Amino acid sequence: MSALPLFAHDRPAAVIAYRRGRPISAAQFLHDVRALVARLPAGTHVLNFCDDRYCFAVGLAASLVSGKVSILPSTHTPEVIRHLRAFAPDVFCLTDDPQCPIELPQLLLMESAVALNGNSPAPGRFQVPQIDGGQLAAYVFTSGSSGAPVPHAKTWGRLVRCVRAEMTRLAPIDPAGCAILGTVPAQHMYGFESTVLLPLQSGAALCAERPFFPADIPAALRALPRPRVLISTPVHLRALLTAEQALPALELIVSATAMLPANLAREVESRYGATLLEIYGSTETGQMASRRTALEDQWWLWPGVRLTVSNGHCSAHGGHVERPIALADVLEPTGDEHFVLHGRTADLVNIAGKRSSLAYLNHQLNAIPGVIDGAFFVRDDSQASLAGVTRLAALVVAPKLDAASIIQALRARIDAVFLPRPLLLVEQLPRNATGKLPQHTLLALTAQAAVQQPHLFA
Amino acid sequence: MSEHALPTQTTPHIDALALEREIAQLIVKGLNLPMQPEEIDPEAALYGEGLGLDSIDILEIALIVSKQYGIQLRADNQENARIFTSLRNFAQYVAEQRIK
Numbered sequence: 283m284s285a286l287p288l289f290a291h292d293r294p295a296a297v298i299a300y301r302r303g304r305p306i307s308a309a310q311f312l313h314d315v316r317a318l319v320a321r322l323p324a325g326t327h328v329l330n331f332c333d334d335r336y337c338f339a340v341g342l343a344a345s346l347v348s349g350k351v352s353i354l355p356s357t358h359t360p361e362v363i364r365h366l367r368a369f370a371p372d373v374f375c376l377t378d379d380p381q382c383p384i385e386l387p388q389l390l391l392m393e394s395a396v397a398l399n400g401n402s403p404a405p406g407r408f409q410v411p412q413i414d415g416g417q418l419a420a421y422v423f424t425s426g427s428s429g430a431p432v433p434h435a436k437t438w439g440r441l442v443r444c445v446r447a448e449m450t451r452l453a454p455i456d457p458a459g460c461a462i463l464g465t466v467p468a469q470h471m472y473g474f475e476s477t478v479l480l481p482l483q484s485g486a487a488l489c490a491e492r493p494f495f496p497a498d499i500p501a502a503l504r505a506l507p508r509p510r511v512l513i514s515t516p517v518h519l520r521a522l523l524t525a526e527q528a529l530p531a532l533e534l535i536v537s538a539t540a541m542l543p544a545n546l547a548r549e550v551e552s553r554y555g556a557t558l559l560e561i562y563g564s565t566e567t568g569q570m571a572s573r574r575t576a577l578e579d580q581w582w583l584w585p586g587v588r589l590t591v592s593n594g595h596c597s598a599h600g601g602h603v604e605r606p607i608a609l610a611d612v613l614e615p616t617g618d619e620h621f622v623l624h625g626r627t628a629d630l631v632n633i634a635g636k637r638s639s640l641a642y643l644n645h646q647l648n649a650i651p652g653v654i655d656g657a658f659f660v661r662d663d664s665q666a667s668l669a670g671v672t673r674l675a676a677l678v679v680a681p682k683l684d685a686a687s688i689i690q691a692l693r694a695r696i697d698a699v700f701l702p703r704p705l706l707l708v709e710q711l712p713r714n715a716t717g718k719l720p721q722h723t724l725l726a727l728t729a730q731a732a733v734q735q736p737h738l739f740a
Numbered sequence: 741m742s743e744h745a746l747p748t749q750t751t752p753h754i755d756a757l758a759l760e761r762e763i764a765q766l767i768v769k770g771l772n773l774p775m776q777p778e779e780i781d782p783e784a785a786l787y788g789e790g791l792g793l794d795s796i797d798i799l800e801i802a803l804i805v806s807k808q809y810g811i812q813l814r815a816d817n818q819e820n821a822r823i824f825t826s827l828r829n830f831a832q833y834v835a836e837q838r839i840k
Binding site for chain 1: 771772773793794795796798799802803806807812813814815816
């Protein structure tokens, strides 16, 4: 397979990143990458845990140049790390946190050790590394129902083709020369593609910071020159509006990870005067469609991607999706290049961009010593200030445990966003004749508990 | 956010414990926590161990204190490590920073 460049910036002085408003040149980036390559240990699998997005990009590039594979789980619980060690025994953790809690051999990439010269082109010949398109670049993971994370291999060629397709759908915005700020972590598939690979492949500049609170976002944007792009999620966009935050001028806002309600999209566009593009994708396929949610229902597939429906199940193939991949969501094709998204498959839960399945969560819950039976289910927190954010509840049979100790045990196994609110202890689960737990029975039992133990509910 | 800040000395003095209780109530209600406000250990960490809040919860809390007290939390605030150490420290920060 043909070689593809590590990045599209074609001059040593081209800005490839900003950190705290200071530009970092492509030459400096290459210098930092070479310095890290010299320090990398022998193992071929790199858990890139860097929180600073510039450090993450340096780590990714150094791994690619050295033929190493980036390991990108969406959560880092001790349980997930244990599975990763079994999956890739030589895995080591590249981190920018001196107090990094990951129980793996660690290589510290201090934020202060890279991009020291910021603006000035570093010495050395400026030659953009070429990476073979067939090289295995990363493993991303979904949660399997058996309890082990399921790896999905991503070649460099597939990742590059995906974000090059994304670039064509951002029109009329040309990302080259834009500063791209993200509220999502680089380790998440959407963040990996849109806040790291997109800037590298389009000649844009990534932003090292990850703003979190509503007031962080305007401050981070103000530190960047125009044109500006904000890569975010429905949760952060809702929080911006709720906090009545003003934003400096920006050209484009992108949202993904969860369905964006059309009224929220319209409110964001009118409040901030920017086009809002929503992206659809999955860990398995990568990003594959987009829509202007304020104006249209239908999704526009990325170049070359097609949908096939058989036996009620939809799969995607073509373009950057090399082999047909079954989709977990319910999609209805409305033409060769368009579809309507009817929702997520019932078993999947997606909270703040972290995806899991009820089957996986139930497996973890029932694996806790002392838990006799237990089940997670989705509750509707429509009264919360971040309305529409999915939260889970759980019913548990565990006569010898209390709720606090079960939560404590769960915390070591599953990401905190999936912890049940509330966790109700019951004498037995309302299983039907086939052993299933109908959702309406679970909700009824919860409603009953809400009357008996009102303090467990807001 | 409109800044109709009153001069500090005319802001009604609120007893620190009362403010702590008020914030505990707002957090338990806003976050649907499975506990009574008075069950929150004022000395226990808000994140991770202790109260066990996650990042969406912290974002919710940011919205609550923005609406209720006019405080804008910031990720690059050097004091964050201290602020989120406990409900008590958080309440003290709110008392210092509130503009309504």
